[in-house]
Ligand code: RIB
């Protein structure tokens with residue numbers, strides 16, 4: 001009965017994932033959710049500086065695929081620093097809690113292949129791109145080959161905060177704060193179908209220790225590193241049983257898997273403040289321009305149930 005698996009494979013939607021994976025953070029979980037859903041053929045993973053420097057993110061992405069027994073997904077090193085933002089600038093801004101790679105020693109630069117890989121892959125076969133880290137790679141691909149905008153069938157972005165406070169400074173979400181110039185380029189681009197899964201909706205997708213416990217006591221191959229990272233890192237359920245976690249990259253992945261988890265959205269002409277200062281990286285609503293579909297409301301129980309089911313079995 002070889003036919004059935006072939007039919008399932010044929011039904012899988014090709015996607016590219018651009019991410020900034022820590023040792024095992026929301027990026028890694030989002031990748032695991034997409035693989036476990038069985039709905040997608042991951043055409044490639046590109047890594048960008050964000051949570052950690054891109055060299056470390058590359059190793060983390062490869063380790064996650066190995067944990068999932070996935071061998072045929074190419075992983076490429078992308079932007080090892082933002083278009084303009086630097087650790088020295090960030091030190092002057094005193095970000096709220098988390099400055100990501102800016103707080104880490106920068107490794108020696110290596111050859112970046114992600115942007116050319118994105119361009120070549122999309123020119124061969126237009127497809128959906130899931131961007132769950134700073135948008136440096138996507139921006140550089142648009143700068144290098146503007147026509148690629150028409151080859152990105154849909155860009156689903158985890159990032160931004162439109163009508164809610166930021167989580168890196170008072171107004172900017174981390175992915176947009178880490179590289180504001182890149183976020184501006186992408187949001188003002190001609191990519192026809194841009195979807196923003198930002199803090200406006202992620203702040204509603206909250207889960208607690210019972211969900212963490214179910215995953216840790218489940219059967220997933222990553223349950224041990226998940227316990228370590230989510231138990232002692234963010235959200236820290238093993239340090240504080242009352243801790244709460246937000247679904248960030250995981251919600252963007254959940255939306256791809258089951259769009260009905262989102263119950264309200266609004267199309268807005270968006271940009272990003274690239275003036276160095278208190279609002280550096282903040283989303284701006286423009287009077288006109290290319291639109292972005294901003295996700296505004298989530299069916300949180302449905303999203304959390306999907307998250308839990310995909311990660312416990
Ligand atoms: O603000 C949340 C985002 O910042 C997520 O993508 C998380 O991985 C970090 O990169």
Ligand code: CA
Nearest residue numbers: 020027132133
């Ligand atoms: Ca991320």
